[in-house]
Amino acid sequence: MTTLITGVAGFVGTNLAKQLLQSGHEIIGLDNLCRGTRANLKSLESHPGFVFGEADLSDYEAYRRTLDQLAAGRVIREVWHLAANSDIPAGIADPQVDLRDTFLTTLNTLKVMREREIGKLCFASTSAVYGDLGDTPLHEDVGPLFPISNYGAMKLASEAMISAALESHLQQVFIFRFPNVIGTPATHGVILDFMNRLRAQNAYLEVLGDGTQQKSYLHVDDLVDAMLFVRGRADECLNYLNIGPRDTGVTVRFIAETVRDLVAPAADLRFGEGNKGWVGDVPRFLYSTDKLAALGWEPRLGSAAAIRLAAREIAEQLGIALPVTDR
Amino acid sequence: MTTLITGVAGFVGTNLAKQLLQSGHEIIGLDNLCRGTRANLKSLESHPGFVFGEADLSDYEAYRRTLDQLAAGRVIREVWHLAANSDIPAGIADPQVDLRDTFLTTLNTLKVMREREIGKLCFASTSAVYGDLGDTPLHEDVGPLFPISNYGAMKLASEAMISAALESHLQQVFIFRFPNVIGTPATHGVILDFMNRLRAQNAYLEVLGDGTQQKSYLHVDDLVDAMLFVRGRADECLNYLNIGPRDTGVTVRFIAETVRDLVAPAADLRFGEGNKGWVGDVPRFLYSTDKLAALGWEPRLGSAAAIRLAAREIAEQLGIALPVTDR
Numbered sequence: 001m002t003t004l005i006t007g008v009a010g011f012v013g014t015n016l017a018k019q020l021l022q023s024g025h026e027i028i029g030l031d032n033l034c035r036g037t038r039a040n041l042k043s044l045e046s047h048p049g050f051v052f053g054e055a056d057l058s059d060y061e062a063y064r065r066t067l068d069q070l071a072a073g074r075v076i077r078e079v080w081h082l083a084a085n086s087d088i089p090a091g092i093a094d095p096q097v098d099l100r101d102t103f104l105t106t107l108n109t110l111k112v113m114r115e116r117e118i119g120k121l122c123f124a125s126t127s128a129v130y131g132d133l134g135d136t137p138l139h140e141d142v143g144p145l146f147p148i149s150n151y152g153a154m155k156l157a158s159e160a161m162i163s164a165a166l167e168s169h170l171q172q173v174f175i176f177r178f179p180n181v182i183g184t185p186a187t188h189g190v191i192l193d194f195m196n197r198l199r200a201q202n203a204y205l206e207v208l209g210d211g212t213q214q215k216s217y218l219h220v221d222d223l224v225d226a227m228l229f230v231r232g233r234a235d236e237c238l239n240y241l242n243i244g245p246r247d248t249g250v251t252v253r254f255i256a257e258t259v260r261d262l263v264a265p266a267a268d269l270r271f272g273e274g275n276k277g278w279v280g281d282v283p284r285f286l287y288s289t290d291k292l293a294a295l296g297w298e299p300r301l302g303s304a305a306a307i308r309l310a311a312r313e314i315a316e317q318l319g320i321a322l323p324v325t326d327r
Numbered sequence: 328m329t330t331l332i333t334g335v336a337g338f339v340g341t342n343l344a345k346q347l348l349q350s351g352h353e354i355i356g357l358d359n360l361c362r363g364t365r366a367n368l369k370s371l372e373s374h375p376g377f378v379f380g381e382a383d384l385s386d387y388e389a390y391r392r393t394l395d396q397l398a399a400g401r402v403i404r405e406v407w408h409l410a411a412n413s414d415i416p417a418g419i420a421d422p423q424v425d426l427r428d429t430f431l432t433t434l435n436t437l438k439v440m441r442e443r444e445i446g447k448l449c450f451a452s453t454s455a456v457y458g459d460l461g462d463t464p465l466h467e468d469v470g471p472l473f474p475i476s477n478y479g480a481m482k483l484a485s486e487a488m489i490s491a492a493l494e495s496h497l498q499q500v501f502i503f504r505f506p507n508v509i510g511t512p513a514t515h516g517v518i519l520d521f522m523n524r525l526r527a528q529n530a531y532l533e534v535l536g537d538g539t540q541q542k543s544y545l546h547v548d549d550l551v552d553a554m555l556f557v558r559g560r561a562d563e564c565l566n567y568l569n570i571g572p573r574d575t576g577v578t579v580r581f582i583a584e585t586v587r588d589l590v591a592p593a594a595d596l597r598f599g600e601g602n603k604g605w606v607g608d609v610p611r612f613l614y615s616t617d618k619l620a621a622l623g624w625e626p627r628l629g630s631a632a633a634i635r636l637a638a639r640e641i642a643e644q645l646g647i648a649l650p651v652t653d654r
Contacts, residue, residue, distance in 0.1 A: 095434065095437075095438075099434065103484070107422065107426065111422075131490060140470075140471060141470045141471050142470045142471075143467075143468045143469045143471070143472060144467060144468050144469075144470070144472075144567065145470065145471075145472050145483075145487070146486070146487070146490035146565060146567075147487050147491050148490065148491055148493075148494040149491055149494070150488070150491050152491065153484070153487035153488045153491040154484075154487075154488075156472075156483065156484070156487040157480070157481075157483070157487055159473070160456075160472070160473070160474050160480035160481075160483040160484055161422075161477065161480045161481075161484070163458065163473035163474055163475065163480065164474050164476055164479065164480040166475075167475040167476070168419065240471065240473075
C-alpha cells in the first residue's frame with residue numbers, strides 16, 4: 001500500500017508518516033521545506049518504506065515531475081494532503097501565501113489525483129472554516145460558513161474544490177477539521193511563541209489580548225489517532241468531521257501560566273486589552289466533536305493536559321532544561 | 328457616485344449598469360470580453376456617465392492599470408463584482424477556467440479594493456454554493472456547504488475570501504446568491520441552447536435527462552431590482568441573501584415545451600434518462616427566499632412567467648420571427 005503525504009515535513013505530517021509507516025504503508029512524502037524542516041524528516045528517512053522529495057506543490061509541473069520520480073511506477077492508493085500555510089499571521093500580511101501554499105497545492109493535488117486515478121483523499125481542514133458564529137455550537141453541519149481569516153477561507157475553498165472533485169473523479173474523501181493541535185516537532189503556535197520569547201528574556205511575557213480568549217487544544221498523538229480511527233471506520237463517500245477534545249478549552253492565561261511556570265517561574269505576565277489577539281482570531285468557540293464521539297473515538301488528553309504535555313515536549317525540543325516534576 | 332462593475336459586458340452586468348446609470352451613478356465597467364460582448368455595451372457606451380475598459384481581471388497588473396486609466400483620479404465608492412465564468416460545462420472540462428475567471432478575479436478585486444480603500448462590495452454568488460442537500464430547504468444559514476461543481480466551489484471560495492477581507496479592510500458586503508437567471512442579452516443557458524438547436528434543425532429537440540429536473544428561474548429585471556432593493560435596505564456589515572422567485576420552479580420539460588411551441592411547434596421532444604443533466608447538475612432543490620421576502624421584496628414574475636417572457640426576448644435577440652400572441 002503506497003500512500004502520498006503532502007506537507008510530510010511539517011508538524012502533523014511527520015507524526016502521521018510515523019504512524020502509517022508503523023502500520024505497513026509505504027510512504028512517498030513531499031514538502032517544500034518552507035515551514036517543515038529536514039530535521040523533522042530524519043527519523044523517517046531511516047525507514048526503508050519512506051521516500052522524500054522536495055517540491056513547491058503550488059507549481060504543478062514541479063509537483064508532477066517530483067512525484068513521477070519518487071513513485072517509479074508504484075500505484076498510489078491514497079493521498080493525505082496536509083501541505084498548507086500554517087502561519088496565520090503570514091497569510092494576513094500577504095494573501096498570496098495562503099493562495100499559493102494552501103489553495104493552489106490543493107488544486108494541484110486534485111489534478112495529480114485525477115491524472116493518476118487515485119480515488120481516496122484525506123484532507124487536513126480546520127475549525128477556522130466556521131468563522132465567528134458567536135454562541136452557536138460548531139457542529140459539522142452548521143452554517144453559514146464565513147471564515148474571518150485568509151487561512152480559514154483558503155481551507156474552505158479547498159474543501160469546496162474537493163467536494164466538487166468527488167462529483168467528477170474522486171471516490172472517497174475524508175475532511176478532518178483540525179482544532180488547535182499541539183506537540184512536537186512544533187513549527188509555530190502559542191506555546192512555541194511564548195517559550196521563544198521567554199528565552200530571549202525571562203523577566204516578563206507580553207500576551208496579546210486580555211488572556212480570556214478560550215480555545216480547545218488537542219495533542220498531535222490524539223489527532224493522528226483520531227484520523228486513522230475515522231479512516232478505518234467511516235464509509236461515506238464524503239466524510240467530514242471535527243476533531244478535537246471533549247472539553248470547551250483553556251484560556252490564553254492558562255497557557256501563559258503553564259509555560260511561565262515551566263521555563264521562567266519568576267517571569268511577570270503582562271496582558272493586553274480586548275479578547276481578540278489578532279485579525280482572524282476568534283475569541284471563544286464551542287467546537288462540537290459529537291460526530292467523532294458517536295463513531296466511538298475519545299481523546300486520551302483534554303485541553304489542559306495536552307497543553308501541559310506539549311509544553312514539556314516543546315521545551316525539550318528547544319533544549320530547555322526542565323525542573324524535575326512528578327506530573 | 329462612481330461605481331465599478333466587473334463583468335459589465337455580461338448578461339447581468341449590462342442590465343445592472345443600465346439601472347445604475349438611470350439612478351445617477353457614474354459607471355466604470357471592466358470586462359475581458361470572453362463571454363460578455365461589445366454588442367452588449369452599445370446602449371451603455373452612448374451614456375456620458377459610462378466608461379469601459381477591456382482587461383483580463385485575473386491578471387492583477389492589467390486590472391490595476393486599466394482601472395487607473397479609467398478612474399483618472401475619481402474616487403470609487405462601490406464595487407459590483409460580477410465577472411466570473413458563467414459557462415458551467417466549460418469549468419467541468421477545464422478547472423483552470425473557474426479558477427482564473429471566477430476565483431482569481433475575486434482575489435484581484437479584493438486587492439484593488441484594499442489598495443484604493445474602497446469599502447463596499449456587492450458580489451454575485453450562486454445557489455450552487457449549496458451543492459446537493461437533498462430535501463433540505465436551502466435557506467442562507469444551511470450547512471454543510473459542499474458544492475458539486477467547480478463553478479459552485481469557486482463561488483464559495485470567493486465568498487470565503489470576501490468574508491475574510493471584511494475582517495481586515497472591507498466595510499460592507501452584499502453577497503447575492505443567484506438562482507438561474509434568464510432574459511437578454513442571453514450569453515448561455517438552457518433557453519438559448521434549445522433555441523440554437525432548433526434553429527440548426529427544427530424536426531426534434533434532444534433534452535439531457537428525463538425532463539423532470541425542476542429549477543426555479545428569475546427574470547433578470549427582477550434580479551437587478553432585488554439587488555438594488557437589498558442594497559438600499561439591508562444594513563449589516565455582511566449581508567448575504569438568496570435571490571429567486573417564490574415558487575419551487577418549473578421542469579426542463581416545461582422549458583423545452585415553451586421554446587418548442589414558440590419557435591418550432593412541429594418539433595418532436597426527445598428526452599434522455601435520469602434526472603441529472605450533467606456533472607454538477609442538481610436534480611431539484613428547495614431554494615428558500617424567505618429572507619428576501621422578509622425584507623419586503625417580491626418578484627414581479629414567477630418561474631413559469633419568467634421562462635415565457637425570456638423565451639420571447641431571446642427569440643427576438645436571435646432574430647427569430649415569432650407568432651403573434653396575446654400572452
